[in-house]
Amino acid sequence: EDFRVQMRSFPDAFTVDLLRARGIRTVVVMRDWADGGPWQHAADRSVAGLGIGRFELEDVVIFNIPEN
Numbered sequence: 001e002d003f004r005v006q007m008r009s010f011p012d013a014f015t016v017d018l019l020r021a022r023g024i025r026t027v028v029v030m031r032d033w034a035d036g037g038p039w040q041h042a043a044d045r046s047v048a049g050l051g052i053g054r055f056e057l058e059d060v061v062i063f064n065i066p067e068n
Contacts, residue, residue, distance in 0.1 A: 003018070003022075006018060007039075008038040008039065010027065010039065010042050010045075011027075011042065011045055011047050011050055011052060011063060012045075012050070013049075013050060016050050016051070016052055016065060019065050020065060020067065020068060024065065025064065025065050025066070025067075026062065026063065026064060026065065027062075027063040027065065028060060028061070028062050028063075029042050029043045029060070029061045029062075029063070030059060030060050031043050031059045031060070031061070032059055042061075043056075043061040047063070051066065051068070052064060052065045052066070053066075
């Protein structure tokens, strides 16, 4: 539960570091599932300066988190 609460600000430097520390390399946000929840804006937040990739496919946003 603590991890999920910490991830509410994804994507930002803090959450990207947490994901890397856990070995998580991919995050998928499905806009219709996230709508109204704590991650509803995650798909639209900037990834500038975070060192991660972002790919959109219709209603799905895929974030690639490479190792440092």
